[in-house]
Amino acid sequence: MASISVRSVRRLSLYRRFLQESQAAGKRHLFSHDIAATTGASPAQVRRDLMEVSGHGSPRQGYNVAELIDALSRFLDAGTPQPVILVGLGNLGRAVLAYFAGRHPKLRITLTFDIDPAKTGRLLNGCPCHCADKIPELCPAHGITMAILTVPAAEAQPVADRLVSAGIRGIINFAPVTLRVPPGVFVDTMDFACSLETVAFFLRD
Amino acid sequence: MASISVRSVRRLSLYRRFLQESQAAGKRHLFSHDIAATTGASPAQVRRDLMEVSGHGSPRQGYNVAELIDALSRFLDAGTPQPVILVGLGNLGRAVLAYFAGRHPKLRITLTFDIDPAKTGRLLNGCPCHCADKIPELCPAHGITMAILTVPAAEAQPVADRLVSAGIRGIINFAPVTLRVPPGVFVDTMDFACSLETVAFFLRD
DNA sequence: GCCTGTGAAGCTATTCACAGCT
DNA sequence: AGCTGTGAATAGCTTCACAGGC
Numbered sequence: 001m002a003s004i005s006v007r008s009v010r011r012l013s014l015y016r017r018f019l020q021e022s023q024a025a026g027k028r029h030l031f032s033h034d035i036a037a038t039t040g041a042s043p044a045q046v047r048r049d050l051m052e053v054s055g056h057g058s059p060r061q062g063y064n065v066a067e068l069i070d071a072l073s074r075f076l077d078a079g080t081p082q083p084v085i086l087v088g089l090g091n092l093g094r095a096v097l098a099y100f101a102g103r104h105p106k107l108r109i110t111l112t113f114d115i116d117p118a119k120t121g122r123l124l125n126g127c128p129c130h131c132a133d134k135i136p137e138l139c140p141a142h143g144i145t146m147a148i149l150t151v152p153a154a155e156a157q158p159v160a161d162r163l164v165s166a167g168i169r170g171i172i173n174f175a176p177v178t179l180r181v182p183p184g185v186f187v188d189t190m191d192f193a194c195s196l197e198t199v200a201f202f203l204r205d
Numbered sequence: 206m207a208s209i210s211v212r213s214v215r216r217l218s219l220y221r222r223f224l225q226e227s228q229a230a231g232k233r234h235l236f237s238h239d240i241a242a243t244t245g246a247s248p249a250q251v252r253r254d255l256m257e258v259s260g261h262g263s264p265r266q267g268y269n270v271a272e273l274i275d276a277l278s279r280f281l282d283a284g285t286p287q288p289v290i291l292v293g294l295g296n297l298g299r300a301v302l303a304y305f306a307g308r309h310p311k312l313r314i315t316l317t318f319d320i321d322p323a324k325t326g327r328l329l330n331g332c333p334c335h336c337a338d339k340i341p342e343l344c345p346a347h348g349i350t351m352a353i354l355t356v357p358a359a360e361a362q363p364v365a366d367r368l369v370s371a372g373i374r375g376i377i378n379f380a381p382v383t384l385r386v387p388p389g390v391f392v393d394t395m396d397f398a399c400s401l402e403t404v405a406f407f408l409r410d
Numbered sequence: 411g412c413c414t415g416t417g418a419a420g421c422t423a424t425t426c427a428c429a430g431c432t
Numbered sequence: 433a434g435c436t437g438t439g440a441a442t443a444g445c446t447t448c449a450c451a452g453g454c
Contacts (some may be wrong), residue, residue, distance in 0.1 A: 010403045013406075014383065014396075017381065017399070031435070040226060040422095045423090047437065050436095055337070056437090058431085058432070059430085061435090062435070064414090076405075076406055082408075090302035091303050095296035095300045096297075098298075099297065099397075103398070104401075106287070107401055107402065138400055145408055146401070170409050172401055178245045192304075192353075192395055193222070194215055195351070195375055195395065196212045197312065199210060199375035199376070199393055200283065201218075202211070202375070237413085246446095250417065250446065256416075262414055262453070263413080264412075264414050264453055264454050267414080
């Protein structure tokens with residue numbers, strides 16, 4: 001497989017979500033410019049991205065929605081569902097947990113961790129919360145490779161280090177910190193302070 | 206001013222935050238490779254980005270931390286503090302509100318909005334919550350141009366439309382939806398479902 | 411010696427433009 | 433006629449490499 005860029009994969013994920021919404025709304029066929037319009041890409045880019053998943057469209061009617069969703073899912077999803085952990089059950093952690101609850105068939109938060117004894121041992125959104133000390137034991141035991149990190153900024157790097165040594169190789173980081181991780185570990189930081197500053201900058205003309 | 210890319214501005218914002226932390230830790234001088242190492246950029250990129258703000262470093266000691274923070278702030282910040290509104294006080298909205306409370310000298314959430322009467326009329330983190338109906342009245346009255354959108358996915362586009370007609374020109378969107386906005390309005394979507402799928406993809410080899 | 415600042419090169423991503431199809 | 437799929441062209445971003453300075 002020719003190596004595909006992070007940005008293309010991200011767009012493919014976006015296209016799939018839009019296609020699923022369209023399907024729910026009763027659409028059977030869509031053109032590249034339809035997908036482009038509501039996902040913010042150009043029609044040419046949609047077609048080029050879709051080359052990677054080789055879901056063929058017809059010139060007459062465009063893309064068959066159901067077929068394309070299947071092709072995208074085969075491309076994007078692993079065969080088996082992937083368990084994900086969430087570390088840090090503050091406001092943000094609970095919000096993210098609630099957001100993901102039961103939403104994605106292939107990516108489910110199956111365990112959560114916190115250091116606060118008041119939170120451990122309970123269920124939140126049907127999901128057990130363990131003491132963060134258990135990370136090195138439970139992650140390998142459950143074959144978990146992905147984590148969502150919603151701990152305070154000061155904790156983020158040390159917790160990330162522990163996650164990595166527990167076998168985690170993908171992290172969605174909500175702390176306003178650039179994590180240092182070894183090669184082969186993927187991190188995506190949701191840095192909204194940075195986003196806000198960036199948007200603010202471009203409002204000044 | 207030569208036009209600068211969104212990505213450069215984002216990195217500059219990241220550099221500044223790192224410099225502020227370094228300053229708090231007692232650092233007076235830093236080299237481009239120090240900044241690069243902890244922000245995930247290359248040293249050459251740091252230097253190139255910093256060309257834009259023309260904060261001059263010396264070959265002997267690198268960059269003077271205090272001077273560079275000043276230069277970055279002059280570049281990134283508007284002269285006066287910028288008020289920001291937050292719309293949608295669910296779990297996520299409250300988490301984001303708590304996160305920003307008092308954190309940024311130039312960007313402050315000054316008003317929040319929700320449609321739930323149980324939430325309106327109260328203070329959250331010292332910030333008054335109004336009924337969403339008041340957006341068209343209050344935003345222009347307070348000269349607000351930026352919004353953080355933490356409403357459910359189905360509400361995001363209609364609310365965004367109302368924000369735009371109330372004069373909002375920058376939106377940080379947390380809903381898993383690509384917003385359609387007129388030219389001149391900046392949107393940054395924090396799409397963590399998408400991020401998680403993308404990270405998951407690259408873990409499969 | 412080892413840094414910064416920067417032109418130039420190299421690389422990646424996006425768009426163009428058109429052949430081929432229905 | 434109007435779409436898809438795709439090679440070619442363009443635009444944009446990142447790194448190289450080195451002159452200049454301490």
